[in-house]
Amino acid sequence: MKVCVIGAGASGLMCAGIIRSKGHEVTIFDGNEKAGKKLFITGKGRCNFTNASIGEEFLHNIIRGEKFLLSCLSAWNCFDTISFFENLGLKSKIERGKRVFPNSDKSSDVIKALLKHCEGVEIKTNEKVVSVSKTNKFYVCTNKGKYFFDRLIIATGGKSYSDTGSRGDGYFFAKEFGHNIIELKPALVPIELKDKFVAKLQGLSLKNVNLMCRCNGKTIGEFGEMMFTDKGITGPIVLTLSSKVNRYDNLKLSLDFKPALSHQVLNDRLLRDFEGSKNKNISSVIKGLLPIRFVEIFLEKCEIDPDKKVNSITSKERERIILKLKEFPLEFKCFYPLNCAIITSGGVDLKEINPKTMESKIVKDLYFIGEVLDIDALTGGFNLQIAFSTAFACGQNF
Numbered sequence: 001m002k003v004c005v006i007g008a009g010a011s012g013l014m015c016a017g018i019i020r021s022k023g024h025e026v027t028i029f030d031g032n033e034k035a036g037k038k039l040f041i042t043g044k045g046r047c048n049f050t051n052a053s054i055g056e057e058f059l060h061n062i063i064r065g066e067k068f069l070l071s072c073l074s075a076w077n078c079f080d081t082i083s084f085f086e087n088l089g090l091k092s093k094i095e096r097g098k099r100v101f102p103n104s105d106k107s108s109d110v111i112k113a114l115l116k117h118c119e120g121v122e123i124k125t126n127e128k129v130v131s132v133s134k135t136n137k138f139y140v141c142t143n144k145g146k147y148f149f150d151r152l153i154i155a156t157g158g159k160s161y162s163d164t165g166s167r168g169d170g171y172f173f174a175k176e177f178g179h180n181i182i183e184l185k186p187a188l189v190p191i192e193l194k195d196k197f198v199a200k201l202q203g204l205s206l207k208n209v210n211l212m213c214r215c216n217g218k219t220i221g222e223f224g225e226m227m228f229t230d231k232g233i234t235g236p237i238v239l240t241l242s243s244k245v246n247r248y249d250n251l252k253l254s255l256d257f258k259p260a261l262s263h264q265v266l267n268d269r270l271l272r273d274f275e276g277s278k279n280k281n282i283s284s285v286i287k288g289l290l291p292i293r294f295v296e297i298f299l300e301k302c303e304i305d306p307d308k309k310v311n312s313i314t315s316k317e318r319e320r321i322i323l324k325l326k327e328f329p330l331e332f333k334c335f336y337p338l339n340c341a342i343i344t345s346g347g348v349d350l351k352e353i354n355p356k357t358m359e360s361k362i363v364k365d366l367y368f369i370g371e372v373l374d375i376d377a378l379t380g381g382f383n384l385q386i387a388f389s390t391a392f393a394c395g396q397n398f
């Protein structure tokens with residue numbers, strides 16, 4: 001059987017090698033000069049290729065597509081991925097949050113292993129697929145030629161970091177075959193704020209804070225580290241939050257600088273600090289609670305003159321300080337564009353895909369794997385594991 005895979009990324013390479021091992025003739029097309037261009041930049045060049053967690057622990061990190069993934073994750077889980085690479089000579093290590101990296105810390109070694117797995121597969125790089133159609137066979141046109149195949153696998157990735165070749169072509173092909181595309185949204189993405197003060201805070205990192213978002217009648221909070229960019233916020237908790245709220249409107253963001261301290265405890269602390277610094281400016285007391293660069297902005301929000309003496313701070317002003325420490329408002333403008341997102345949320349509608357084989361329910365012998373599907377997960381190696389698990393589900397049935 002002649003099989004075409006569009007995309008030499010994580011899912012395409014994994015799938016092509018499996019199908020080749022079953023004796024089929026496999027061709028991969030990739031518009032890039034090299035295979036695995038996105039893989040190369042993953043995990044800041046170290047490639048966090050899976051997460052050593054299974055069952056509920058893994059599923060907890062999936063934002064969209066959790067139920068759909070149940071069967072393919074049970075057929076191919078993180079430990080299968082780890083031993084798959086180990087058999088290809090790639091040893092790995094487990095770090096904080098069960099993130100799995102190659103021992104060498106080199107994403108290029110992950111790509112090398114996948115290419116070794118693809119021995120016998122024809123990998124046509126610099127060859128972009130421009131159109132696909134089906135009569136009795138699949139007719140694939142590239143910038144270099146025209147081909148016929150018995151089966152077609154679309155592994156074109158999402159639409160973010162388009163320099164890596166993932167430009168969203170897969171969604172277009174899917175539509176041509178009659179598939180529904182769930183609206184694309186940036187996920188794991190920084191947030192732009194309307195607040196003018198952010199420009200002054202660029203580069204400032206906040207640790208152990210709680211970033212909260214009120215949307216759709218509920219509050220979602222993320223605890224940990226974040227930082228300011230030239231026009232907004234980024235960092236682990238921002239990226240996580242973005243994936244959880246990217247389909248809601250009217251987002252109201254706020255920051256709890258002291259999540260471990262209750263209103264009452266903060267009040268007692270302030271009273272103690274005030275007692276010991278009666279003749280000092282309020283800004284010098286606030287310095288003990290917030291990063292120096294934030295003090296002026298914070299007091300401006302509290303409508304308190306930073307030079308005001310502590311002994312003349314009223315109880316109402318103290319109350320305002322506590323409220324802003326617990327709920328400092330940040331004005332949401334928008335998410336950074338899709339191209340800046342680590343992952344694309346949305347994609348080929350899972351209702352139209354067989355979860356055991358990844359085959360289209362609309363067109364026989366057509367398959368979708370990896371990020372092109374309406375699946376996305378948090379950071380930690382989950383997205384690559386999903387690419388590998390969907391690739392395995394597809395490949396093993398050939």
Ligand SMILES: Cc1cc2nc3c(=O)[nH]c(=O)nc-3n(C[C@H](O)[C@H](O)[C@H](O)COP(=O)(O)OP(=O)(O)OC[C@H]3O[C@@H](n4cnc5c(N)ncnc54)[C@H](O)[C@@H]3O)c2cc1C
Nearest residue numbers: 007009010011030031042043048129157165370371381384
């Ligand atoms: C900066 C960054 C860091 C990341 N780090 C991690 C991480 O550490 N761990 C993790 O789990 N996930 C990470 N991800 C997410 C992860 O890289 C993706 O989820 C994963 O690569 C998706 O695999 P895929 O096979 O679906 O698509 P991709 O790996 O994007 O591969 C798609 C391939 O299809 C090719 N293609 C597209 N259209 C065509 C066409 N028309 N013709 C020919 N070829 C085409 C592209 O050139 C590309 O090579 C990261 C993402 C980014 C952007």
